[in-house]
Amino acid sequence: MIIVAGAKNFKEAEWLFANGAGEVYCGLAGIPNHRRDSLSVRGEKELFRIIDLAKKERKKLLLLVNESCDPTRYPELARKIKRIVERGVSGLVVKDASIIEYLRDHGVNSNYILSSLALAFNSNSLEFFRRYKIKRLILPYNLTAADAGKMIKNGHRIETEMFYCPSHSCQNVDPLCKFCDWSRDYKPCKIRLQSENGGFTMPSPDADRLADILYDGHKAGVKYLKIPRTLDFKGLKRFLGDAGRLAGLLEGGVSRKEFRELYKNVYSSEKV
Amino acid sequence: MQTAMILNGRRFSARHSVPEIDVIYLGSEFCPNLLPGPVEFGRALKLFKKRVVLATPFLTDRRFGNIEAIIRKYSSEETPLEIVANDLGLIHLVRQKYAPRARVALGRILGHALRSSGDAFLEKFFAENRVFSVETDSPDLLARYERFPGLSHTYHIPYSYMGVTRFCPWERHWVEEKCRYACLGRAKKLTSSLIPRPLHLMSSGYFARGPMPPRNRGIDRIVYQPSVH
Numbered sequence: 001m002i003i004v005a006g007a008k009n010f011k012e013a014e015w016l017f018a019n020g021a022g023e024v025y026c027g028l029a030g031i032p033n034h035r036r037d038s039l040s041v042r043g044e045k046e047l048f049r050i051i052d053l054a055k056k057e058r059k060k061l062l063l064l065v066n067e068s069c070d071p072t073r074y075p076e077l078a079r080k081i082k083r084i085v086e087r088g089v090s091g092l093v094v095k096d097a098s099i100i101e102y103l104r105d106h107g108v109n110s111n112y113i114l115s116s117l118a119l120a121f122n123s124n125s126l127e128f129f130r131r132y133k134i135k136r137l138i139l140p141y142n143l144t145a146a147d148a149g150k151m152i153k154n155g156h157r158i159e160t161e162m163f164y165c166p167s168h169s170c171q172n173v174d175p176l177c178k179f180c181d182w183s184r185d186y187k188p189c190k191i192r193l194q195s196e197n198g199g200f201t202m203p204s205p206d207a208d209r210l211a212d213i214l215y216d217g218h219k220a221g222v223k224y225l226k227i228p229r230t231l232d233f234k235g236l237k238r239f240l241g242d243a244g245r246l247a248g249l250l251e252g253g254v255s256r257k258e259f260r261e262l263y264k265n266v267y268s269s270e271k272v
Numbered sequence: 273m274q275t276a277m278i279l280n281g282r283r284f285s286a287r288h289s290v291p292e293i294d295v296i297y298l299g300s301e302f303c304p305n306l307l308p309g310p311v312e313f314g315r316a317l318k319l320f321k322k323r324v325v326l327a328t329p330f331l332t333d334r335r336f337g338n339i340e341a342i343i344r345k346y347s348s349e350e351t352p353l354e355i356v357a358n359d360l361g362l363i364h365l366v367r368q369k370y371a372p373r374a375r376v377a378l379g380r381i382l383g384h385a386l387r388s389s390g391d392a393f394l395e396k397f398f399a400e401n402r403v404f405s406v407e408t409d410s411p412d413l414l415a416r417y418e419r420f421p422g423l424s425h426t427y428h429i430p431y432s433y434m435g436v437t438r439f440c441p442w443e444r445h446w447v448e449e450k451c452r453y454a455c456l457g458r459a460k461k462l463t464s465s466l467i468p469r470p471l472h473l474m475s476s477g478y479f480a481r482g483p484m485p486p487r488n489r490g491i492d493r494i495v496y497q498p499s500v501h
Contacts, residue, residue: 068388097360097397098389119385122333124361127368142438147332147448172435172478173330176381179435179478186466188478189435193462193471200462202437202478203444 001218001247004062004161005240006229008039012236013050017057019237020244023224025062025093026050031080032067034095034117034174039229040064044084051088060090065103066115068096078106085110091135094118095175100132111135116163117175123150126158134158138226141165142173144209145216152220161224162217164243165210166268171202211263218250230269238267274493276426278327279316280475281308283456289320296320297495299327301358301379301407302436302477305451310341317346327356329436329476330381332448336365347373356407358382367401377405377426380413380433387416395420407495409433411486424492431472431497432482441473459500472499 002022007013013024027033027040028047041047047063054061063084069077081092081103091111094100095118104112114120114129116138126137139148141163152160170177171189179187189202214225227243230236246266249259276295279288282305284298298316300306307328308316316324326342339355339362347353349372357363358379366374378386378398383406386394397403398420408414409428417423440447442454460473472479474497485491 070388071390071393074390096389098386098393101393102390119330119360119382121330121359122336122361124333124336124365125359126361128360128364143332144446144448147334150333171439172437175385177435178384178433186464188462188464188467188471191464191466193464193467195460195462195473197460200460200473203439203441205439205446209446 001225001250002223003227003240003243003247004224005227005236006039007041007050008229009041010046010049010053012233013061014053015233015237016240017053017059019240021059021227021240023060023062023090024050024054025064027064027229028084031063031065031077032069032073033064034067034115035229038231047084048087051084054090055088061088062091062093062113063089064093065099066093066095066117068099071098071102074099074102075106078103078108082106082108093138097129097132100134104132113161114138116140119175120151121147123154126151126154126156130156130158136161136224138162139217139222140173141169141213142205144213145220145222148217149220152217152222159224160222161226162213162222163226163228164214164239164246165228166207166239166242166263166266169204169210171204207264208260211260212256214246214263215250215256215259218247232269235267235269239269242266273491276325276493276495278428278495278497280306280456281312281316282306282453284312284316284319286319293322293496295323295325295493297325297327297356299356300475301327301329301356301381302433303440303447303455303475304329304331304335305447305453306475307335307338308342309338310345313342313346323354325354325356325377328358328362328379330359331362334448336362340365340369343370343374349373363401363403371402376401376403377407378403378417380407380409380428381436383407383413383417384433387413391419398423405492409482411483414486414489414491418490425490426493426495427485427491428482428495428497429485430481431474431479433477434471434480435478437476437478440476447476457500474500
């Protein structure tokens with residue numbers, strides 16, 4: 001599997017390219033992306049340095065445009081993204097059909113990659129998005145590979161990518177959840193709540209189920225493995241190391257049982 | 273104004289029928305395991321003797337068989353089936369294969385996801401997919417879609433949805449694993465001094481009590497959601 005890793009600055013991108021990432025993706029402050037600004041590259045100048053580095057290394061840099069924004073911003077967004085595409089970014093990760101359509105209609109020609117946040121949970125959804133000429137689909141991280149089989153083996157040469165998510169596992173479906181807007185300090189999905197029958201915590205899949213997503217995804221033919229951005233560079237290095245090791249084991253034909261055992265010991269961090 | 277009530281598509285009986293209700297929503301916008309099969313859908317039509325709307329959540333591929341069977345068996349051009357859709361794939365499929373036998377109401381989840389799309393995009397989307405109605409459960413969502421002429425508006429009470437999961441909070445496995453319907457007849461009220469309002473867990477959705485429908489806003493139908501399924 002080709003590892004696609006998130007970087008928030010030049011230093012991280014340089015390290016990632018030198019240590020096994022086939023592609024690096026970045027958000028850019030000012031361009032809507034799904035995570036907080038502290039996880040994005042701060043300005044175009046630094047992004048252009050990363051683009052130049054990717055070209056030099058003959059690797060790819062992807063730009064995140066995976067959040068909605070007020071449509072009155074679309075013209076400004078299209079101008080900015082067009083400039084970045086012309087500089088040499090290799091693809092755009094986009095969530096909203098509305099934004100893809102606007103960018104395409106306004107001459108932003110790039111490789112469009114459908115974000116995991118686009119709510120494509122079935123092959124009919126993939127058919128819906130085909131009109132936008134997407135090159136790749138990132139599978140929603142709470143969709144098991146067993147249920148994504150028809151999307152992975154689609155007959156349209158749309159490549160698939162999946163998350164490496166040992167720790168980044170929101171209990172709820174991410175773009176449909178209002179808890180992030182509701183309370184910045186105390187998200188109900190992260191704290192222990194009370195019910196009539198005692199305490200209640202919104203449950204997450206266990207390690208075996210998370211391991212199975214990756215194991216089955218590899219078997220089904222998912223080509224890219226995505227490493228989330230993190231606030232912690234040390235953590236990012238460990239993420240990449242573990243993901244690379246696990247991908248290597250999968251290529252070597254590791255058994256499910258052994259893979260599940262190994263998965264229990266991978267590094268996980270809440271700092272994503 | 274019409275009144276409607278939502279019932280799960282698996283276990284329902286005549287005692288769920290309320291004379292004042294005009295329309296039954298059968299299924300769920302939040303959990304695929306609560307979708308009816310064609311047998312249950314036919315039984316509901318006979319039992320309630322009212323219009324039955326098929327309510328659907330976002331879907332994996334394995335869920336389309338039953339939905340297509342219901343469309344084929346219980347719709348015609350003269351009496352199209354009304355489907356509340358929260359999945360772009362289902363909307364695409366209906367447009368490609370089943371229009372005009374089925375007509376689409378934009379569900380609350382998808383309506384929430386698409387609310388930030390541009391007006392030009394949404395106008396085209398509604399027209400191409402023959403979306404005739406939008407389901408809402410908050411004044412904000414209602415306001416977002418009121419500006420589109422020709423759409424009718426439905427308002428759900430008394431809960432507004434807050435979140436939806438694919439990892440069943442009742443049985444603690446993926447919703448696509450074997451369902452034992454542990455949620456049926458149950459709900460959990462969840463509280464904490466750290467959150468502004470109590471949450472209500474019902475099927476695979478988390479809800480908060482929402483505001484009552486705003487007056488004089490052209491709402492065509494009120495849908496009542498019981499506190500347990």
